[in-house]
Amino acid sequence: LGGSISRALQQMSNATMIDEKVLNDCLNDITRALLQSDVQFKLVGDMQTNIKKIVNFDDLAAGHNKRKIIQQAIFNELCKILDPGKPAFTLKKGETSVVMFVGLQGSGKTTTCTKYAHYHQKKGWKPALVCADTFRAGAFDQLKQNATKAKIPFYGRPNGLRGNFITDFVMIDQELVYTESDPVRIAVEGVERFKKENCDLIIVDTSGRHKQEAALFEEMCQVSEATKPDLVIFVMDSSIGQAAFDQAQAFKQSVAVGAVIVTKMDGHAKGGGALSAVAATKSPVIFIGTGELTDEFEVFDVKPFVSRLLGMGDFSGFMDKIHEIVPMDQQAELLQELSEGTFTLRNFLKMGPIVLEAISMLPGASQELMPKELDSSNLKLMNESRIMRIARGCGRPVRDVMEMLEKYKTTAKTWKRLKISKKGDMNAQNMR
Ligand code: GDP
Ligand code: MG
Numbered sequence: 001l002g003g004s005i006s007r008a009l010q011q012m013s014n015a016t017m018i019d020e021k022v023l024n025d026c027l028n029d030i031t032r033a034l035l036q037s038d039v040q041f042k043l044v045g046d047m048q049t050n051i052k053k054i055v056n057f058d059d060l061a062a063g064h065n066k067r068k069i070i071q072q073a074i075f076n077e078l079c080k081i082l083d084p085g086k087p088a089f090t091l092k093k094g095e096t097s098v099v100m101f102v103g104l105q106g107s108g109k110t111t112t113c114t115k116y117a118h119y120h121q122k123k124g125w126k127p128a129l130v131c132a133d134t135f136r137a138g139a140f141d142q143l144k145q146n147a148t149k150a151k152i153p154f155y156g157r158p159n160g161l162r163g164n165f166i167t168d169f170v171m172i173d174q175e176l177v178y179t180e181s182d183p184v185r186i187a188v189e190g191v192e193r194f195k196k197e198n199c200d201l202i203i204v205d206t207s208g209r210h211k212q213e214a215a216l217f218e219e220m221c222q223v224s225e226a227t228k229p230d231l232v233i234f235v236m237d238s239s240i241g242q243a244a245f246d247q248a249q250a251f252k253q254s255v256a257v258g259a260v261i262v263t264k265m266d267g268h269a270k271g272g273g274a275l276s277a278v279a280a281t282k283s284p285v286i287f288i289g290t291g292e293l294t295d296e297f298e299v300f301d302v303k304p305f306v307s308r309l310l311g312m313g314d315f316s317g318f319m320d321k322i323h324e325i326v327p328m329d330q331q332a333e334l335l336q337e338l339s340e341g342t343f344t345l346r347n348f349l350k351m352g353p354i355v356l357e358a359i360s361m362l363p364g365a366s367q368e369l370m371p372k373e374l375d376s377s378n379l380k381l382m383n384e385s386r387i388m389r390i391a392r393g394c395g396r397p398v399r400d401v402m403e404m405l406e407k408y409k410t411t412a413k414t415w416k417r418l419k420i421s422k423k424g425d426m427n428a429q430n431m432r
Pocket of ligand 2: 133
């Protein structure tokens with residue numbers, strides 16, 4: 001996407017006369033690219049119409065930076081789509097809140113419940129997990145395992161014949177036969193129990209709606225009515241493509257979805273479905289899932305997300321920039337370094353200006369860093385005294401060093417994602 005967009009914008013800036021045809025050509029290229037990133041057809045069309053209204057030909061003719069004007073207009077339009085106009089319901093630490101997770105089976109609900117709980121626990125909340133999924137075999141075991149690892153209290157019953165929790169059973173032919181547990185009852189029991197224990201964030205994991213199975217859908221509504229959640233979070237797999245809008249809308253029509261979490265952003269998907277989910281639910285995206293581990297979870301931030309959608313996270317765009325900026329004889333070496341091992345501060349300082357383009361780097365930082373610091377990818381090493389030393393060395397405020405390290409962290413994450421999803425491409429590029 002970024003590649004084609006930057007190419008489109010490049011073409012535009014090279015054009016000597018800016019007229020409607022050039023703008024249209026540029027918009028058509030971007031449209032194609034956004035569709036490839038799973039942004040919904042209708043949203044792309046609306047954006048195109050808006051851009052034509054916003055971009056003022058007189059401004060363009062008056063000699064302002066044409067490329068900047070159009071780039072900014074596109075950026076703003078995409079940001080606007082991601083902003084439903086109101087924030088998600090704000091939970092208050094210390095007061096009891098019930099949050100219910102919904103979404104298709106396999107979308108990542110159970111994993112995300114734990115991530116969400118863990119995130120809040122680190123900030124001093126007292127979260128607890130309730131497993132109201134009695135449908136999927138082993139659902140409780142999965143939640144129990146995740147919760148135990150993250151040291152979060154949990155409640156539920158195994159939907160098998162194991163454990164001491166099961167109280168539902170009947171006698172058939174002199175044998176005990178356990179019956180399927182009732183998800184609504186378990187949900188209510190769990191919520192009641194954790195309210196008594198003064199938990200301030202009670203998270204209810206539900207069974208996924210598998211396609212249009214009416215029974216599960218009904219169950220989701222019953223759990224919602226019985227537990228009266230303060231917030232319902234819709235969990236969506238980023239790789240579902242153009243199906244995102246209809247899926248999100250179907251959930252919104254059945255329960256009062258108030259926020260969205262998009263998962264599996266570490267995979268191939270560019271996440272354009274996030275725009276659909278916001279449009280369909282009129283709710284903001286609050287987090288994204290970037291891996292299977294509990295801390296692979298990021299607060300969703302509109303602007304960096306859109307930047308990524310427009311290019312920063314794009315591999316071919318990234319490669320274009322490397323070829324453009326890094327001297328020919330150093331390209332192979334840099335690519336080799338990047339394709340091996342971890343992404344170090346040394347790598348970052350070399351390629352920072354490429355990735356971040358306009359953002360000013362910290363000049364002189366690479367001279368101030370010690371070899372051990374440069375070759376590390378562990379920011380824990382960068383303690384207060386080291387940061388102060390570097391700041392003094394560069395003659396810059398500590399804040400600038402912190403910001404540089406923060407950028408390193410995000411770039412390293414982006415790089416990890418790119419490397420995972422584009423390993424083949426990279427080797428091919430490396431060869432040429
Ligand atoms: P549920 O059926 O909605 O509860 O989904 P699960 O939480 O069981 O997740 C389904 C699969 O997706 C599991 O294998 C998870 O490890 C995986 N998964 C969940 N979130 C992410 C993510 O952000 N990135 C990746 N790579 N995998 C994820
Ligand atoms: Mg689950």
